[in-house]
Amino acid sequence: MAIHPPSNRLWWKEPIHGIELAWIVIAFLWGLFMFFFMIAWHFIGQQNLSNETYKIKPEVYAERVEAFAAEFQAVADDGTPLEEDGVPVVRPPVGGDAYILARLWEFWPILELKKGESYRIHLSSADWQHGFSLQPTNINISVHPGYEHIITLTPTESGSFGIVCNEFCGIGHHTMTGRIRIVD
Structure with missing residues (x-):
């Protein structure tokens, strides 16, 4: 000046x-x-996810996830369906599609994937905008109702990976978690 x-x-x-x-x-x-x-x-850089996104009605997506969970729910040796805290554990077919529904305040169901195999993970929300953050990896996606996001995921490590909502979605946001288990 x-x-x-x-x-x-x-x-x-x-x-x-x-x-x-x-x-x-x-x-x-x-x-x-x-x-x-x-x-x-x-x-x-192998840093960014190449994903597909399609429009879908939230109620249609929720029906798909429920049908997927019913078809591929894991069962114990005694024939009882596997659940953790009332959430079904689902084993999708190797190389196939796996569905996760984000809704107040959970990611549903729990996926059990095989290490070294590729899966197409479908994500959508039933109600509000949520964040899908797979911990401790660096996979972060904003999940919107009315849109189905599809990512290809090939797990390289076994263990239990937490899913955290990283978009504020209401009073129960801090409890909104889910899991993906990777087995050998």
């Missing part, structure tokens, strides 16, 4: 100093580099 106005009111016609011009060129080239590298990083 100048105290006195410039003596030459046509300041934009003044020649640009060489150092200033060099910094402008460097900033412009850096901006171009970053723009194209963000696109390239999607392919070479």
